[in-house]
Amino acid sequence: MSLLMTKTMTELPLARRMARLGTETAFEVLVRARALEAKGKDIVHLEIGEPDFDTPRNVVDAGIDALNKGFTHYGPSAGLPILRQTIAEEVSKTRGVKVTPEEVVVVPGGKPIIFFTMLALADEGDEIIYPNPGFPIYESMINFVGAKAVPIPLREERDFRLDVNELKDLITDRTKMIIINSPQNPTGGVLTKQDIADIADAIGDRDIMVMSDEIYSRLIFEGQHHSIMSLPGMQERTILLDGFSKTWAMTGWRMGFGVMRADLAAHIARLATNSVSCTASFSQMAGVEAIKGDQSSVAAMNKAFLERRDFFIKRVNQIKGFSCRSPHGAFYTFPNITKTGWPSKKLADALLDEAGVAGLSGTAFGSFGEGYLRFSIANSIENIAKALDRIDEWTKHRL
Missing domain, CATH: 3.40.640.10 (Type I PLP-dependent aspartate aminotransferase-like (Major domain))
Incomplete structure (x- = not known):
């Protein structure tokens, strides 16, 4: 066997600047969620910031x-x-x-x-x-x-x-x-x-x-x-x-x-x-x-996001430990979870692994996001309802 084949791989000599590079956690959570789905677990995706609509025809x-x-x-x-x-x-x-x-x-x-x-x-x-x-x-x-x-x-x-x-x-x-x-x-x-x-x-x-x-x-x-x-x-x-x-x-x-x-x-x-x-x-x-071109699709998406926002806010504020102000734009909600007593990252991980709901820790958006989770409402009301039911059920058993 040649020396080349038996040589142990050395540590990758990355440039120092790479240590300063962060990431976008939404994509990391999406990968984790897909891995759970591959094992047969049903996941509701509220992590990724992407409209669930097709590009207009x-x-x-x-x-x-x-x-x-x-x-x-x-x-x-x-x-x-x-x-x-x-x-x-x-x-x-x-x-x-x-x-x-x-x-x-x-x-x-x-x-x-x-x-x-x-x-x-x-x-x-x-x-x-x-x-x-x-x-x-x-x-x-x-x-x-x-x-x-x-x-x-x-x-x-x-x-x-x-x-x-x-x-x-x-x-x-x-x-x-x-x-x-x-x-x-x-x-x-x-x-x-x-x-x-x-x-x-x-x-x-x-x-x-x-x-x-x-x-x-x-x-x-x-x-x-x-x-x-x-x-x-x-x-x-x-x-x-x-x-x-x-x-x-x-x-x-x-x-x-x-x-x-x-x-x-x-x-x-x-x-x-x-x-x-x-x-x-x-x-x-x-x-x-x-x-x-025709802008009716933009208006239709806005109408759908508004309906989803109102549905989410009303429902999430009924869940133990959660409170959420009504966002005025985009398609995200940012509920306060301090009353759960759980740190944001630990709670986001638990909801994914145990409840099958993919969301993001507020700390994925900076240190001042501690005490919050982010959920994308770029999903159907049916799926949003399923996610909130799961979160509600999880809190009843874990809080």
């Missing part, structure tokens, strides 16, 4: 038509001109500002905008303020690029809207970026028009960029969506993150976009060239139809 047909017409080749790293123009027109209309195609970058999903923007703007030691609990990739990417992650707590007593007075105290000379997300994942909190104005006032004339994650902007239950990009003097300091996955149930099409000042957009496109090359051309043509 007109959008699918546009994608098929694009494939048949040869949209199967490389495109520009910043996106096809027709989609960038369509996005520019839509954002101009919905945010009340003038946007040009040169300010739009189309990428495979929303996460590249988070990653590329931080790579382009944040040096080691720079500070980035981010919501906590919040989308876990914010903190992961801040740490990965070597910047300092500065959490701003989102508290239940404020309907999970950030406290602008706390924000003022966190801003320093090292603050390079502030991340805001409304409607918010995981809490469903929505910033008011006054909140947005107060955030802009807190920034003042400082040279601070705002990443405004508005991926759920069309999924709102009460009131209206307000973008900080719309405020005077803020457009050139705002990086708008949006996409197609949530609004049009296009998660598998992998398509998001950023809107930002043109000089920054050129650098983000260069990062795309060096990493993903471009976004699939046929997906982009489907994206044009999603924006320009």
Whole structure:
């Protein structure tokens, strides 16, 4: 037997930066849930943030038509001109500002905008303020690029809207970026028009960029969506993150976009060239139809999510140890479980293993998520009812 064959495998020499990289727990829990299903256990999936609806038929047909017409080749790293123009027109209309195609970058999903923007703007030691609990990739990417992650707590007593007075105290000379997300994942909190104005006032004339994650902007239950990009003097300091996955149930099409000042957009496109090359051309043509075509599917999904939200909130508040405010947007609920006496991660694991309900620990979204669980209501009322029945039964035996 050769020496090569008998040599013991050495420890993988990973770069030190990999130790700073986090994850998105929803996908890890999904894997665990699928493994339990493979063993015959029935699982209700309330963990993954994905609409349970199919992509609208007109959008699918546009994608098929694009494939048949040869949209199967490389495109520009910043996106096809027709989609960038369509996005520019839509954002101009919905945010009340003038946007040009040169300010739009189309990428495979929303996460590249988070990653590329931080790579382009944040040096080691720079500070980035981010919501906590919040989308876990914010903190992961801040740490990965070597910047300092500065959490701003989102508290239940404020309907999970950030406290602008706390924000003022966190801003320093090292603050390079502030991340805001409304409607918010995981809490469903929505910033008011006054909140947005107060955030802009807190920034003042400082040279601070705002990443405004508005991926759920069309999924709102009460009131209206307000973008900080719309405020005077803020457009050139705002990086708008949006996409197609949530609004049009296009998660598998992998398509998001950023809107930002043109000089920054050129650098983000260069990062795309060096990493993903471009976004699939046929997906982009489907994206044009999603924006320009019939919007009845968006309204139908919103109506369904609202019905599910109301059903979930009424029912979960009847379960021992659980209490939950009504989220104002997105398709998540964030019940408080402190009265159960269980830590969030331990309770989430127990509900999966023992009750067959897949949800997420609040701590999957940051340390300030302790005492909460996140459940996606992107599932049928029948399945949501089954999940809540199981949780109710579990609490009667375990609490």
